Amino acid sequence: MRLVKQAIDRDGSGTITLFPEDPEDMWFTYNLIRPSDLLRASALRRITTESATGSTSSTRVHINLLIRVEKLDFDTQSSQLHVSGRIVEETKYTKVGQWHTLDLELNRNLTLEKKDGWDSVARNLVKEACDPAKQADVWAVIMQEGLAHLAVLTGQRTVLRQKVEATVPKKRGTGKQGDHDKALERFFQTTLDTLLRHIDLSANLPILLASPGFVAQAFLKFILETATRTGNKPLIGQKGNFVVVHAASGYLHSLNEVLQSAEVLAKLKDTKYARETKLIDTFMNLLYKDDGRAAYGPREVEQAVEKGAVGRGGGILLISDSLFRAQDVATRRRWVGLVDRVRETEGGEVRILSGTHESGRQLEGLGGIAAMLTFPLEYLDEEDGVEDENALPNGDTNEEKT
Amino acid sequence: MSRHKLVKALDLDEELDDFDGGAESDYGEEIGAEDKEQLRVGTARVRDVLGPGVSIRDREIEDSLWHYYYDVDKTVDYLLGQRTNSQTPKKTKKQRTAAEVKQPDAPINSTQDWGTGDHITTSDTFSSWAAPFSTADFFSDCPWLNIPGDRHGDILIEPLYPRGGLLGGSSKSDGAPKSKLAALAAARKQKEIQKAEDGQNATNSAALLDKLIGKPRQLKPDGAPISSSGTPLSAITEQTVKEQPRKYPRRKSKRLESPEDDQPAKKTSQKLSCSASPEIEKPPEIIPTAGPSVFAQIIFGAPAGSQQHEVYTSDRYMLRPDTYTEFDFAGPSPDDVVTKAQNTKGPTKKPVKQPPQPPSGDQGVNAVAQSVGNVTIEEPLVKRKNLDVAAEFEKSKPKNAANFVVIGHVDAGKSTLMGRLLYDLKVVDQRTLDKYRKEAERIGKASFALAWVLDQGTEERNRGVTIDIAMNKFETKTTSFTILDAPGHRDFIPNMIAGASQADFAVLVIDASTGNFESGLKGQTKEHALLVRSMGVQRIVIAVNKLDTVQWSRDRFDEISQQISAFLTSAGFLAKNLAFVPCAGLTGDNIVRKAQDPHASWYTGAPLISLLESSEPVTRALEKPLRMTVDDIFRGGVQNPLSVSGRLDAGNVQIGDTVVIMPASQTATIRGLEVDSESSDWAVAGQNVVLHLADIEAKYLKSGDVVCPPSAPIRCVTSFTVKILAFEHITPMHCEVHKGRLHAPGRVTKLVAQLDKASGAAVKGKKPRLIKPGSVAKVLVEVDDPIPLEQGGKVILRAGGETIGAGLVE
Known part of the structure; x- marks a missing residue:
C-alpha cells in the first residue's frame, strides 16, 4: 500500500488517498473502511440511456464515484473487497442517491474520508499498511492421518485455503496393512495435488508441514519421492522450503504451536504472526499463574485500565482488530478510547492482534481483549460480568474462518 | 498339420465308434456270443447288487450293461438313478436308447464318419439328424402327411434359432461334481421336461405303462434295442423310423453336448455348420447327405463284432452314458454342460455371451439368464430374522x-x-x-x-x-x-x-x-x-x-x-x-x-x-437403544465393500436391521455382521463387531460416527455443557473434543461455574475466570460441526497436545 495523499486536520477530519498494491492491502482497506465513511474510487458503471424513440442503449463507463459506504463485503479467499453505498456526488452519468457497489481494484487510487474523523487506530492502521517492509507469506499444511488443513499465513491473516479429508482405515491385523498404506498414500496424493493447485511454486515461499507423530515426515518423503518420480523440477526445487514441525493435532488451531516452534521461528524470525503468537502465549502463561496479573474480557480489562493497571512498566493491552470492525460507532469508539487511554494516558503498550490469525482467534476466545497488568488485581468484575461477555461482533469473525 | 495327417492320426477307436453307431440298426444280429455271456453274467451281478427288492426288468439291466460296457457299478448307479426318477422319464429315455447308442458319438468323430459311416449302414434317418436344419431331411423319416404331433412344436422352435456357443464335452450327471448353478439349471430343466411329458402323456390318455412297454408304437415304441437281442433287422429299422419323431428332441440335446457344436454359435445357417472343436479339428463344412466315401465303405462296410467291444471301451465312448441321463433330463442342462466344459477347458467364451439356446427353448434362456444373474449380481437381499437378541x-x-x-x-x-x-x-x-x-x-x-x-x-x-x-x-x-x-x-x-x-x-x-x-x-x-x-x-x-x-x-x-x-x-x-x-x-x-x-x-x-x-464380568446395557461408535471404516472384502468396526456401547443389533449413522443421518442396512471376526446373526453390547453395511455410501461415514436405531437416533449437538475435571488450566480456549474415535475441533466458550469437588454443587461467588488443574467445573463447549453426543457421554478435551480435562456431558 502506498500513501498517496494525506490531508487530515488536527481534529481528525480529512481524507487519505491510498494506492493498494497487493491483495493484502485489501485486507487493510477492509479494516479501515467503516459504514458511513465517504469513499471515492474508480468504478465501472453501466449506463443505460433511452433515446427519444424509446430504444435503449447501454454502455459501460469508467468514472470516479464518491459513495457513502453502507456495506462492506470482503472475500477472504480471493481478497476482493466490495463496498456498496449511495452515490453522494453527481457526475455526468449518475445522480445523487443512486446505489453503487465499488469493486475495489488493485493499483487504483482510493480516497477515504471518515465520518467521525481519523482516530488513532485508523491512523496507525494506515501507517502499518504503508510500511514498506513486506512480510512474506508462509504456507502451512497442518495434518494428521486423514485430515489436512492447507493455510496461508500472510502478514495480517491466516487464510484456510483448503481442508482435505480422507478415510484412512486403521491397522487391522496381519496382512491387512496394505489397505492402510494405500489409503494413506492416496491421502498424501490428494493433499499434494491440492497444495500444488493453490500454491505458486515460483514464489519460493516457505512451506510448513506440521503434524503429530510422523505424518508430516512421511508426507515430505512422499512429496520428494513423487517429485523425483514425475520429474517435477519446480517441486524438487522447493526442497529447501519445506519445514517439518510438530503439531498437536491436524486442526488449524494447532498452528499456534507450530508458529512457536524453534524451527519456524528461525525461519520466520520477526513476523507479525510470530510476534502475536508469542504474545498470546506469554499472556496465557501469566493467566495460568493466576496471580491476578492477567485480565481478560471487556469489562475486566476496562476496569483494570481504569485502575491504572495497564500502564508503564509492562502493562500490555491485547486487543483483537475485529473489535474495531464493529458496525456500531459507539462500540468502536469505546475500544478506540480504551486503546488511546492505555497508549497515551497510562503509557502502556497496545498490541492489536489480527483476528484471523490463530493467536487472534485465541484472544477472541477470551472476549477479544486481554491485558497483562503491572500489578495484581483480585476480584475484578465481581458483581457484573455477564452482560458484556460477548462484546465481540460474532458474525464478523465467523465470516473470516472460511 | 495337414488334415490328412490328422485323419491318419485319428484314433481307430473313434472311427470304430462311429461305425458301431452305424451298425446299430442291425446290431442285434451282430451281438456276439461272448457278449451275450457277458450280458448274462453282468445282469446276474447287477441283480445281486440291487437285491431282490428292486424290481427291474432284465432287459433294462442288460440295456444298461450294454451301455456301460458291462460296468456293473455304473449300471447299478444308473438303474437306481432311474428308479428314483419318475417312471415317465425313465420310459422315454428307454425309447431313445436305441438310436442313442450311436448318436452321441457320431458328431465327435471325424468328418469322414459324417460323410460315410452313417450312410453306409443306416438309412436316411441318420443323415437327417446329421443335418438338422434341412427340412427335407428332417421330414424324410416321417410318414407322409403323418407327422407326429410332437415334432410340430420342435420344428417351430428349433431351426430358427442359432446354435448356442456351447463348448463340448459331455456332461456327467453321474457322480461328477456339479456346480450349484448347473444343478439348479438341471433341476429346472428336468421339471419343465417332466411337465411337458406329463402333458403329452395325458393327451395320449392311454395307460402309461402299457404304452411304454408295449409293442412298437408310433410315439413311444419300447425300444431297448440292445437287450432285445435277436430282434430282426427289419424290426429295428422300423423302430428307428418310428422313433424319428422322438429323435428330434434327442438330437438337439445331443448337439448341445457335442463339442463341435459349441463354436458355431453365430451361424444361423441351416446346415450343421461345424467348426474346429478343440479336440477334433474338422473341416468347417459337413455335408451329411453326401455319399459315403470309398474308404468309409471299406472300413465300415463289414464291421466285425469283436471290434465293437474294443470300440466301446474307448474313452470317448465312456462319456456316452452321460448323454443318456442327459436325455432323461436328470443330468445337467445344456447350459451346465457349457459351464462345465468351460471350467474344464480353460478360458473360452463366457456363458453370458451365449445367445439363447434354441433346443431348450424358453427354459434354456431362463437358465442362462438365471445363471448370468447368479454369477454377476448379488442381490443384497438381507432378511431380518427377527431374533430376540x-x-x-x-x-x-x-x-x-x-x-x-x-x-x-x-x-x-x-x-x-x-x-x-x-x-x-x-x-x-x-x-x-x-x-x-x-x-x-x-x-x-x-x-x-x-x-x-x-x-x-x-x-x-x-x-x-x-x-x-x-x-x-x-x-x-x-x-x-x-x-x-x-x-x-x-x-x-x-x-x-x-x-x-x-x-x-x-x-x-x-x-x-x-x-x-x-x-x-x-x-x-x-x-x-x-x-x-x-x-x-x-x-x-x-x-x-x-x-x-x-x-x-x-x-x-x-x-x-x-x-x-x-x-x-x-x-x-x-x-x-x-x-x-x-x-x-x-x-x-x-x-x-x-x-x-x-x-x-x-x-x-x-x-x-x-x-x-480375575476380572469381573461387566454388565451390559443390552436393552438400551443401539449405540456403536464407529472405530474404523474399511473394505470388508469383495462381498462387503463397506464395513465398519467398533464396539457396541449399548443395545443390540442383528442382520437385516436398518440403522442410522449419525451425524450424517443416513440410513444403512446391515447385510452382514461379525463378532470377533466370526460371522454371526446378532451382536450385543460389549462385543467387538464388524458391521457390513449396504445402502449407504462411504462418504457419509467417518470414524467417530455413531450407529443408532432409526427409532432412537442419537442427538447431534454443536454446543453442550460439560462437567469437567480439569487436568490443565482451562480458560475459554480452543480445544479438541474427543469421544472414542470421535474427535472434533471446538472451543471452550464459557466457564459456567466452578463446582465443589466433593458435593458437586456450584461454588457460590464469582464466575470463574480460570479453572485450575484438578478442580471440577462446568463449562460450555462449542464445536464447529454437530457431533453425536448424549447426556452422560464421556468426553475428553485436549489442547496443544495435552489433555486439559475430561468430563461428562450434561
Whole structure:
C-alpha cells in the first residue's frame, strides 16, 4: 500500500488517498473502511440511456464515484473487497442517491474520508499498511492421518485455503496393512495435488508441514519421492522450503504451536504472526499463574485500565482488530478510547492482534481483549460480568474462518 | 498339420465308434456270443447288487450293461438313478436308447464318419439328424402327411434359432461334481421336461405303462434295442423310423453336448455348420447327405463284432452314458454342460455371451439368464430374522468377555509385554515370531520382535513405536480377552482414547528401570491413568515391567507400587481395584509363567495372566437403544465393500436391521455382521463387531460416527455443557473434543461455574475466570460441526497436545 495523499486536520477530519498494491492491502482497506465513511474510487458503471424513440442503449463507463459506504463485503479467499453505498456526488452519468457497489481494484487510487474523523487506530492502521517492509507469506499444511488443513499465513491473516479429508482405515491385523498404506498414500496424493493447485511454486515461499507423530515426515518423503518420480523440477526445487514441525493435532488451531516452534521461528524470525503468537502465549502463561496479573474480557480489562493497571512498566493491552470492525460507532469508539487511554494516558503498550490469525482467534476466545497488568488485581468484575461477555461482533469473525 | 495327417492320426477307436453307431440298426444280429455271456453274467451281478427288492426288468439291466460296457457299478448307479426318477422319464429315455447308442458319438468323430459311416449302414434317418436344419431331411423319416404331433412344436422352435456357443464335452450327471448353478439349471430343466411329458402323456390318455412297454408304437415304441437281442433287422429299422419323431428332441440335446457344436454359435445357417472343436479339428463344412466315401465303405462296410467291444471301451465312448441321463433330463442342462466344459477347458467364451439356446427353448434362456444373474449380481437381499437378541445372548451362554486396554508411558514395553503374552499363550506361533525376529534384526531392532506381534504398521515397525490401537484376541479357560494395545507416545493419545473408550479394565505398564519410571510418571503414565479413569475404567492391573533390568529388586518394586498406588487412589481408583505384578515382558517372567530368575523368588503372587482372569464380568446395557461408535471404516472384502468396526456401547443389533449413522443421518442396512471376526446373526453390547453395511455410501461415514436405531437416533449437538475435571488450566480456549474415535475441533466458550469437588454443587461467588488443574467445573463447549453426543457421554478435551480435562456431558 502506498500513501498517496494525506490531508487530515488536527481534529481528525480529512481524507487519505491510498494506492493498494497487493491483495493484502485489501485486507487493510477492509479494516479501515467503516459504514458511513465517504469513499471515492474508480468504478465501472453501466449506463443505460433511452433515446427519444424509446430504444435503449447501454454502455459501460469508467468514472470516479464518491459513495457513502453502507456495506462492506470482503472475500477472504480471493481478497476482493466490495463496498456498496449511495452515490453522494453527481457526475455526468449518475445522480445523487443512486446505489453503487465499488469493486475495489488493485493499483487504483482510493480516497477515504471518515465520518467521525481519523482516530488513532485508523491512523496507525494506515501507517502499518504503508510500511514498506513486506512480510512474506508462509504456507502451512497442518495434518494428521486423514485430515489436512492447507493455510496461508500472510502478514495480517491466516487464510484456510483448503481442508482435505480422507478415510484412512486403521491397522487391522496381519496382512491387512496394505489397505492402510494405500489409503494413506492416496491421502498424501490428494493433499499434494491440492497444495500444488493453490500454491505458486515460483514464489519460493516457505512451506510448513506440521503434524503429530510422523505424518508430516512421511508426507515430505512422499512429496520428494513423487517429485523425483514425475520429474517435477519446480517441486524438487522447493526442497529447501519445506519445514517439518510438530503439531498437536491436524486442526488449524494447532498452528499456534507450530508458529512457536524453534524451527519456524528461525525461519520466520520477526513476523507479525510470530510476534502475536508469542504474545498470546506469554499472556496465557501469566493467566495460568493466576496471580491476578492477567485480565481478560471487556469489562475486566476496562476496569483494570481504569485502575491504572495497564500502564508503564509492562502493562500490555491485547486487543483483537475485529473489535474495531464493529458496525456500531459507539462500540468502536469505546475500544478506540480504551486503546488511546492505555497508549497515551497510562503509557502502556497496545498490541492489536489480527483476528484471523490463530493467536487472534485465541484472544477472541477470551472476549477479544486481554491485558497483562503491572500489578495484581483480585476480584475484578465481581458483581457484573455477564452482560458484556460477548462484546465481540460474532458474525464478523465467523465470516473470516472460511 | 495337414488334415490328412490328422485323419491318419485319428484314433481307430473313434472311427470304430462311429461305425458301431452305424451298425446299430442291425446290431442285434451282430451281438456276439461272448457278449451275450457277458450280458448274462453282468445282469446276474447287477441283480445281486440291487437285491431282490428292486424290481427291474432284465432287459433294462442288460440295456444298461450294454451301455456301460458291462460296468456293473455304473449300471447299478444308473438303474437306481432311474428308479428314483419318475417312471415317465425313465420310459422315454428307454425309447431313445436305441438310436442313442450311436448318436452321441457320431458328431465327435471325424468328418469322414459324417460323410460315410452313417450312410453306409443306416438309412436316411441318420443323415437327417446329421443335418438338422434341412427340412427335407428332417421330414424324410416321417410318414407322409403323418407327422407326429410332437415334432410340430420342435420344428417351430428349433431351426430358427442359432446354435448356442456351447463348448463340448459331455456332461456327467453321474457322480461328477456339479456346480450349484448347473444343478439348479438341471433341476429346472428336468421339471419343465417332466411337465411337458406329463402333458403329452395325458393327451395320449392311454395307460402309461402299457404304452411304454408295449409293442412298437408310433410315439413311444419300447425300444431297448440292445437287450432285445435277436430282434430282426427289419424290426429295428422300423423302430428307428418310428422313433424319428422322438429323435428330434434327442438330437438337439445331443448337439448341445457335442463339442463341435459349441463354436458355431453365430451361424444361423441351416446346415450343421461345424467348426474346429478343440479336440477334433474338422473341416468347417459337413455335408451329411453326401455319399459315403470309398474308404468309409471299406472300413465300415463289414464291421466285425469283436471290434465293437474294443470300440466301446474307448474313452470317448465312456462319456456316452452321460448323454443318456442327459436325455432323461436328470443330468445337467445344456447350459451346465457349457459351464462345465468351460471350467474344464480353460478360458473360452463366457456363458453370458451365449445367445439363447434354441433346443431348450424358453427354459434354456431362463437358465442362462438365471445363471448370468447368479454369477454377476448379488442381490443384497438381507432378511431380518427377527431374533430376540437378548434371549439369544442368554442362550448362547457366552464366556466372560473382557476388553482391556494396555496403557503406560512410551517405551514402557506395552507392546512387547502383550506380544509375549500372546506368544506364551500360543496365539502367535513360533514361526511367525521367528520371522519377526529376523526382520527386526535386519533393521537393527531385535528387541522389538515381540512388539511386532501387535505393531503391524509399516511406520510402527520402522520407528519402533506403536501408533494406533492394536486389537488382538486371546482366550483363557474362563474368559475371552480382547487386548487393546494403546500407543504410549503423547502424539497418539487420541488413538489411546479411542482404545480406552472400549475397555472394561486397564493394564498399566510401568517401566521399572532406573530413570524411566520417574520420567514416565511425569509423562503419559499419569495422563493415561487419569484418562482411563475418566472414561469409566474402574479396575487397573499394574504390570511393573522390565524388572529384570534392576535384578528383580524388591525395593524398586515396592517403591514403584507405593508411588503408583498413592497416585491412582488419588485419581479415584479404589485400592481394592489395583493389582501389582512384577514382570519382564522381554523374558516373559511372571506373564504366563512364574518368574524363573532366582532374584524374583520373593514374589509369590500370581502372574499377570491370572490377574487378568480375575476380572469381573461387566454388565451390559443390552436393552438400551443401539449405540456403536464407529472405530474404523474399511473394505470388508469383495462381498462387503463397506464395513465398519467398533464396539457396541449399548443395545443390540442383528442382520437385516436398518440403522442410522449419525451425524450424517443416513440410513444403512446391515447385510452382514461379525463378532470377533466370526460371522454371526446378532451382536450385543460389549462385543467387538464388524458391521457390513449396504445402502449407504462411504462418504457419509467417518470414524467417530455413531450407529443408532432409526427409532432412537442419537442427538447431534454443536454446543453442550460439560462437567469437567480439569487436568490443565482451562480458560475459554480452543480445544479438541474427543469421544472414542470421535474427535472434533471446538472451543471452550464459557466457564459456567466452578463446582465443589466433593458435593458437586456450584461454588457460590464469582464466575470463574480460570479453572485450575484438578478442580471440577462446568463449562460450555462449542464445536464447529454437530457431533453425536448424549447426556452422560464421556468426553475428553485436549489442547496443544495435552489433555486439559475430561468430563461428562450434561
